[in-house]
Amino acid sequence: MAKVPFCGIHKKRKHKMTRKVSITDGEFELFQKMLISEAGLRFYKDRTDSLCYVLDERIKKRGLASAREYYDFLKYNSDGSVELQTLLDLVTIGETYFFRNKPHFDALVNFILPEIIKKKENTPAKSIRIWSAGCSKGDEAYSIAISLRELLPSYKDWNISILATDLNRNVLRDAKNAVYRKKDIASFPEKYLTKYFSEEGNNYVLDESVKKMVNVKYHNLAKDPFALEEMKNLDIIFCRNVTIYFDLETTRTVINGFYDRLLKDGYLFIGHSETLWKITNRFETIEFPRTFIYKKTLHPVEEIEAKPFMGIPSIDLDEIIHEETLVTEEPKEKEVPAETVMSKNKGSILYVKAAKLFREKKYQEAFLAFDEVIKLDKNHIDSHFAKAVILANRSEYEDATKELKKIIKTDNLYLEAYYLLGVLAHKTGDLTEAENRFRKCVYIDPGMVLAYFNLGNIYLYEKRLAKATREFNNAIRLLEGKPKEEPIKFCEDFTADFLLRACRNNLLEIGAGNDR
Numbered sequence: 034m035a036k037v038p039f040c041g042i043h044k045k046r047k048h049k050m051t052r053k054v055s056i057t058d059g060e061f062e063l064f065q066k067m068l069i070s071e072a073g074l075r076f077y078k079d080r081t082d083s084l085c086y087v088l089d090e091r092i093k094k095r096g097l098a099s100a101r102e103y104y105d106f107l108k109y110n111s112d113g114s115v116e117l118q119t120l121l122d123l124v125t126i127g128e129t130y131f132f133r134n135k136p137h138f139d140a141l142v143n144f145i146l147p148e149i150i151k152k153k154e155n156t157p158a159k160s161i162r163i164w165s166a167g168c169s170k171g172d173e174a175y176s177i178a179i180s181l182r183e184l185l186p187s188y189k190d191w192n193i194s195i196l197a198t199d200l201n202r203n204v205l206r207d208a209k210n211a212v213y214r215k216k217d218i219a220s221f222p223e224k225y226l227t228k229y230f231s232e233e234g235n236n237y238v239l240d241e242s243v244k245k246m247v248n249v250k251y252h253n254l255a256k257d258p259f260a261l262e263e264m265k266n267l268d269i270i271f272c273r274n275v276t277i278y279f280d281l282e283t284t285r286t287v288i289n290g291f292y293d294r295l296l297k298d299g300y301l302f303i304g305h306s307e308t309l310w311k312i313t314n315r316f317e318t319i320e321f322p323r324t325f326i327y328k329k330t331l332h333p334v335e336e337i338e339a340k341p342f343m344g345i346p347s348i349d350l351d352e353i354i355h356e357e358t359l360v361t362e363e364p365k366e367k368e369v370p371a372e373t374v375m376s377k378n379k380g381s382i383l384y385v386k387a388a389k390l391f392r393e394k395k396y397q398e399a400f401l402a403f404d405e406v407i408k409l410d411k412n413h414i415d416s417h418f419a420k421a422v423i424l425a426n427r428s429e430y431e432d433a434t435k436e437l438k439k440i441i442k443t444d445n446l447y448l449e450a451y452y453l454l455g456v457l458a459h460k461t462g463d464l465t466e467a468e469n470r471f472r473k474c475v476y477i478d479p480g481m482v483l484a485y486f487n488l489g490n491i492y493l494y495e496k497r498l499a500k501a502t503r504e505f506n507n508a509i510r511l512l513e514g515k516p517k518e519e520p521i522k523f524c525e526d527f528t529a530d531f532l533l534r535a536c537r538n539n540l541l542e543i544g545a546g547n548d549r
């Protein structure tokens with residue numbers, strides 16, 4: 034394959050731009066596979082540039098001539114594992130701050146910790162066990178420790194274990210030092226600042242008594258067993274803004290590992306834009322003011338309990354069978370060749386068979402059957418759509434996107450295709466594309482409430498708060514006119530009432546200054 038200048042320019046470091054070592058698509062794939070197997074890290078469109086930038090830097094640092102040499106070095110050289118760790122230190126993103134996501138900490142302090150304290154205060158062990166997984170510089174774990182201190186003045190009488198783990202050695206060093214610059218603690222409530230920090234020059238140094246409450250350790254969630262002593266019998270796990278970078282399989286394994294280590298009724302905090310939908314149904318979603326937290330349950334819950342905010346749409350194939358794809362009549366007019374109608378008839382029979390397999394959840398067989406239909410009629414849009422849904426559910430987003438683009442070439446008002454294109458663009462990090470696709474949905478169907486809701490979420494994520502507010506209000510206006518129990522188009526697990534509450538919560542959050 035020809036070498037192409039695959040890498041773009043790292044956005045934040047444009048000024049340092051130098052010519053990049055070229056990396057073919059195939060080589061990039063190799064690095065991608067390695068990073069998934071070593072750390073679960075998947076690089077979608079929005080982050081390929083930064084990965085390429087780091088690869089480029091390391092190739093030069095090691096004095097190697099090409100991406101392939103660097104790959105072989107990582108894989109076969111005796112220093113390969115050392116270099117791999119350096120690479121992981123560079124490609125992981127450690128953005129964090131104290132008391133991140135205020136509604137989470139409000140739920141922790143006002144409801145969850147008091148519940149745990151009440152349950153355990155009369156037990157001999159009086160233990161509270163918490164894990165901040167993917168802790169970055171420790172802000173999350175120390176915020177938890179401070180919250181506990183505020184709630185439990187007699188904290189020394191308790192057996193408190195707070196474990197903070199990460200695989201990035203640089204952030205772990207910072208977490209252990211617990212020395213912060215002014216800007217790091219901008220979100221810190223003033224009242225705690227003087228109580229728990231001392232000012233040293235331009236820095237704030239965390240009080241030794243808080244530091245001692247937190248055990249900072251190296252741990253790779255994707256590779257290492259969950260075997261540390263502090264990982265047993267947990268009351269709460271925080272793993273926020275970590276699995277967002279993982280591939281689906283790693284996320285599943287990690288979340289199941291968390292499940293096993295939590296006590297019955299233990300709580301799992303995940304990030305704002307993370308979801309357990311399609312990951313597990315072994316947690317219940319508990320609604321707290323302006324947020325949802327997951328609770329371990331011993332009985333699997335209905336999918337509705339986990340919130341698929343931007344999931345692959347649930348598709349009712351019966352609803353999308355378009356009449357014109359079901360030709361059954363004999364050829365009448367001379368200008369329509371008999372073979373065409375016959376092959377359309379055959380296609381219709383095959384389509385009904387394929388749709389049946391799909392409904393029976395025999396997806397691989399259904400996929401092949403839809404392919405057969407397309408062989409007879411390459412513009413059979415419903416078969417393309419069904420194939421796209423199957424591919425999307427297998428996380429084969431690129432192929433799914435290709436199928437969908439074929440559809441809109443034939444029918445540029447096929448709402449379901451635009452919607453799924455929007456979801457896939459969002460999943461692969463292309464928010465501009467996602468925004469355009471959802472815009473098209475509301476153009477085709479101004480009553481498409483889920484598209485407004487998704488637009489609102491995109492703007493909220495991008496901190497375009499006025500636009501987010503407008504979209505959530507659009508959704509609310511529509512939802513208020515619906516019966517509470519009405520299922521939402523493309524997400525039948527949602528009722529109008531559930532989505533209405535989610536929109537209102539988001540508006541409250543915007544009012545409260547978003548994530549802080």
Ligand SMILES: C[S@@+](CC[C@H](N)C(=O)[O-])C[C@H]1O[C@@H](n2cnc3c(N)ncnc32)[C@H](O)[C@@H]1O
Nearest residue numbers: 072125127129167169200201253254255273274
């Ligand atoms: C964006 S930070 C989130 C920090 C904190 N949880 C928060 O929400 O503020 C993500 C952290 O996950 C860590 N991380 C990424 N992959 C990991 C893995 N496989 N094992 C452990 N930590 C990982 C990164 O090093 C980074 O520090």
